[in-house]
Amino acid sequence: MSLPPESRPADTGVIHDIGYRGYTGPRLGRGYAARSLFTQSLRAAYGLGRSGKSKVLPMLVLGVATVPALIIVAVAVVTGVDKLPVDYAQYLSAIGLVVSIFLASQAPVLFSRDLRHHTVPLYFSRPITRTDYVRAKFGAMACAQLLLMLAPLLVLYIGSLLVGLKFGDQTAHFFYGLTAAVLYALVPTSVAVVIAATTPRRGFGVAAIMGYLAVTTAVVGVVVGLSTTTVGFDEPLPTYPQWAALLSPGGLVESLTNELFDLGTGPERMHAPGGLGLLVFTLVAVVMVAGSYRLLLRRYRNV
DSSP states (O other): OOOOGGGSOOOOOOOOOOSOOOOOSOOOHHHHHHHHHHHHHHHHHTTTTSOHHHHHHHHHHHHHHHHHHHHHHHHHHHHTOSSOSSOHHHHHHHTHHHHHHHHHHHHHHHHHHHHHTTOHHHHHTSSOOHHHHHHHHHHHHHHHHHHHHHHHHHHHHHHHHHHTOOHHHHHHHHHHHHHHHHHHHHHHHHHHHHHHTTOSOHHHHHHHHHHHHHHHHHHHHHHHHHHHTTSOTTSOOOSGGGGGGGGOHHHHHHHHHHHHHTOOOSTTOOOOOHHHHHHHHHHHHHHHHHHHHHHHHHHHHOO
């Protein structure tokens, strides 16, 4: 039963001024927010701005990827060789396991942590869009991969020039290696980030990415290895097992690079089989990257 107006208690509520003032400065906008997210994600991939424990694995992987290049250069300086014992693109293929470990361990850092801590909706409450978020995260992981591979390539290139090897020849092969690094930073990364974005559990993401990369690489290696037993040491690998490289992102990039720049010799040389193979391998690489990007956009429409 309500009281009559004259019997109601007086309203004693007050408004306290505790010093908050409206923001009157410049609005940096959506572009600045997206660039900041990209920068922060790239730093996070190497543990920068995080705890010391977070820096151990990325820096260790960077060292493992770069130290062999330093050793190769040191040996070249001492022996006075007229060419490096390993080509730039072949060096990236040789450290493929190290690169895969970095990708498997750091892709969940960029994607799974936001899902686990439910911070993704906070990003979308600001001017940044879902497309901006996916573009920034995808680009940061790809750039982190590229920086990891660029470090040993620069060591080999600078070392070769210090040894006195031909500038034009080394520059051309460095370009081949740089092209391979860009492909490695896009194709395997595109698959890994989709896997990482499907689960908020970082451990599950690491295991799934590493398992996928390891199993597909092993399958391609077995197919190629069994094929080499049917040919001589100096004979090229038959055409049919080369198509198996389409199963593995790393094998696809290695085969595409070798065929594109005519790199590698011997029966174990992986390459896209001829002009048709070069076209098919290129299309598969493009579809893999573009398709993964579209899957990421679809994934974050539901977050």
